Amino acid sequence: MIPAAFEYTKPSTVDEAVRALAEGGEDARVLAGGQSLIPMLRLRMAAPTLLVDLGGLGELRGVRDDGDALVIGAMTRYADLLRDPLVRDHAPLLAQATATVADRQVRHLGTIGGSLAEADPAGDLPSVAVALDVSFEVVGPGGWRTISAADFFVDFLTTALGDGEMLGALRVPKQDGWGTHYEKFSRVAQAWSIVGVAVAVRRENGTIAEARVGLTSMGNRPLRARAVEEALAGAPATAEAVSSAAARAAEGADPPTDVWASAEYRSHLATVLTRRAVVAAGGIHAS
Amino acid sequence: MTRISITVDGVRYDDDVEARTLLVHHLRDRLGKVGTVVGCDTSNCGACTVLMAGDAVKSCNVLAVQADGTEIITIEGLAGGDGSLHPVQQAFHDRHALQCGFCTPGMILAAVDLLAENPDPSDAEIREGIEGNLCRCTGYQNIVRAVRDAASALRGAQVAEPASAVDGQMPGTPQAPPAVPSEPESVPVEAVPRPVP
Ligand SMILES: Cc1cc2nc3c(=O)[nH]c(=O)nc-3n(C[C@H](O)[C@H](O)[C@H](O)COP(=O)(O)OP(=O)(O)OC[C@H]3O[C@@H](n4cnc5c(N)ncnc54)[C@H](O)[C@@H]3O)c2cc1C
Ligand code: FES
Ligand code: FES
Numbered sequence: 001m002i003p004a005a006f007e008y009t010k011p012s013t014v015d016e017a018v019r020a021l022a023e024g025g026e027d028a029r030v031l032a033g034g035q036s037l038i039p040m041l042r043l044r045m046a047a048p049t050l051l052v053d054l055g056g057l058g059e060l061r062g063v064r065d066d067g068d069a070l071v072i073g074a075m076t077r078y079a080d081l082l083r084d085p086l087v088r089d090h091a092p093l094l095a096q097a098t099a100t101v102a103d104r105q106v107r108h109l110g111t112i113g114g115s116l117a118e119a120d121p122a123g124d125l126p127s128v129a130v131a132l133d134v135s136f137e138v139v140g141p142g143g144w145r146t147i148s149a150a151d152f153f154v155d156f157l158t159t160a161l162g163d164g165e166m167l168g169a170l171r172v173p174k175q176d177g178w179g180t181h182y183e184k185f186s187r188v189a190q191a192w193s194i195v196g197v198a199v200a201v202r203r204e205n206g207t208i209a210e211a212r213v214g215l216t217s218m219g220n221r222p223l224r225a226r227a228v229e230e231a232l233a234g235a236p237a238t239a240e241a242v243s244s245a246a247a248r249a250a251e252g253a254d255p256p257t258d259v260w261a262s263a264e265y266r267s268h269l270a271t272v273l274t275r276r277a278v279v280a281a282g283g284i285h286a287s
Numbered sequence: 288m289t290r291i292s293i294t295v296d297g298v299r300y301d302d303d304v305e306a307r308t309l310l311v312h313h314l315r316d317r318l319g320k321v322g323t324v325v326g327c328d329t330s331n332c333g334a335c336t337v338l339m340a341g342d343a344v345k346s347c348n349v350l351a352v353q354a355d356g357t358e359i360i361t362i363e364g365l366a367g368g369d370g371s372l373h374p375v376q377q378a379f380h381d382r383h384a385l386q387c388g389f390c391t392p393g394m395i396l397a398a399v400d401l402l403a404e405n406p407d408p409s410d411a412e413i414r415e416g417i418e419g420n421l422c423r424c425t426g427y428q429n430i431v432r433a434v435r436d437a438a439s440a441l442r443g444a445q446v447a448e449p450a451s452a453v454d455g456q457m458p459g460t461p462q463a464p465p466a467v468p469s470e471p472e473s474v475p476v477e478a479v480p481r482p483v484p
Contacts, residue, residue: 001328002307002309002312003307004307005307006306006307008289010355031350031353035330035348038309038348038349038350039330039348041307042309042328051306053352053353055353079342102419103333103418103419104343104397104400104401104416105336105343105344105345105419106330106345106348108339108342108343108344109344109348109349189414189415189418
């Protein structure tokens with residue numbers, strides 16, 4: 001279908017964009033890569049009166065080294081992330097999850113900011129963001145502020161962005177010294193995950209000192225598998241310990257039942273994928 | 288109306304468009320570039336793939352205004368001025384990599400895009416590289432063979448390797464199908480569009 005008519009503006013600075021959003025009022029919408037928004041416009045599930053195209057904001061595109069973190073502009077495309085040596089070296093979990101998103105065409109246009117602002121619990125990057133405690137730098141009429149990953153994702157397709165606010169950049173803590181892995185199960189090529197698990201593990205001697213586990217498609221927003229994290233903290237780095245911790249992956253989750261899978265199946269899958277992801281991230285050998 | 292200027296297959300076009308116009312409709316309905324086809328309404332099939340600023344994109348999932356200032360290459364712009372086919376087109380012809388042909392324009396441009404980044408892909412990398420393109424006819428076997436042939440043809444053209452040194456033959460030469468490794472074939476089933484709230 002053809003989208004309903006809307007006004008369009010393409011600001012060239014962040015200030016102009018914030019002003020345009022404010023003037024557009026509540027029916028103004030940000031356009032990033034369009035890879036989620038344009039399908040919604042075509043289905044007329046979204047009918048904004050104004051689109052503010054961030055495509056001209058070079059200042060929001062690119063990856064910068066900032067000490068113990070990478071600062072990634074919201075308009076950095078998936079394809080840019082995959083080519084970026086800083087992301088490869090310091091945020092391999094982000095790179096690995098990004099490589100599983102959609103297909104080459106979608107990755108050429110879709111952005112990290114768009115994928116997070118969309119807040120789809122089936123999206124691959126939101127669960128990585130909660131697992132790594134990424135900080136969200138947002139800008140609006142009141143200036144810049146920071147929102148934690150734990151607070152950013154509020155509900156299905158709903159974020160903590162206020163009226164007239166947009167996502168400007170992500171602060172991704174470097175994972176130097178951590179082992180990481182993204183394990184995604186999907187039925188066919190270019191399909192969304194049925195369940196995905198994002199894991200970061202820090203080992204000390206023979207034990208798992210710390211683990212972070214993010215879950216895709218296991219609730220109305222991306223989740224942390226806290227029970228697994230607690231069970232792993234201080235546990236021996238053995239296959240048995242990982243298996244018994246991973247068995248708790250679905251605790252507290254509320255997975256959907258949909259055309260692809262039942263909630264029960266997803267809960268089972270989460271335990272299997274969590275075990276695999278922790279084993280891979282922690283370099284754990286079968287004993 | 289928004290004024291946009293795009294270069295399509297080497298020709299510059301300046302037009303006033305409605306912001307809601309999809310790039311594929313602009314190409315087909317305004318510029319007459321009907322080689323680019325529409326195969327679905329869900330951004331899944333990839334039939335509408337074109338190169339925008341060098342990158343493959345689904346032109347049904349791009350607004351024409353987003354293409355302002357870029358260079359677009361469609362299937363109509365791949366062949367040489369003398370009508371000689373692009374190596375990927377030639378390989379699709381030689382390998383019988385199409386039946387109804389509806390997916391072919393997008394499939395070829397997706398392959399051109401993949402080979403620009405990875406000149407020597409494995410079969411698995413080819414299958415993954417074209418995962419955004421669905422074919423309902425061929426079962427993909429000959430498409431993968433064609434992309435493999437095109438890759439060696441393009442590499443050959445670049446470093447002028449003798450044909451015998453590369454995997455496969457130069458396009459245009461009659462050839463028997465190569466022994467296919469008996470790997471299990473994963474045939475993408477058309478993805479169900481993600482339900483939206
Ligand atoms: C065929 C297909 C397959 C896909 N498969 C997957 C998959 O396997 N995994 C996956 O994770 N995703 C998948 N996606 C979705 C894809 O990842 C989208 O590109 C991404 O979710 C949105 O990023 P975008 O830059 O295109 O944002 P847009 O579509 O432009 O915007 C998405 C939403 O975020 C808002 N927004 C965008 N940027 C900002 C900002 N800076 N500040 C505030 N709000 C903003 C917009 O207003 C809109 O509401 C798929 C999409 C398609 C078409
Ligand atoms: S027509 Fe564009 S993806 Fe199907
Ligand atoms: S040849 Fe018919 S869809 Fe591919």
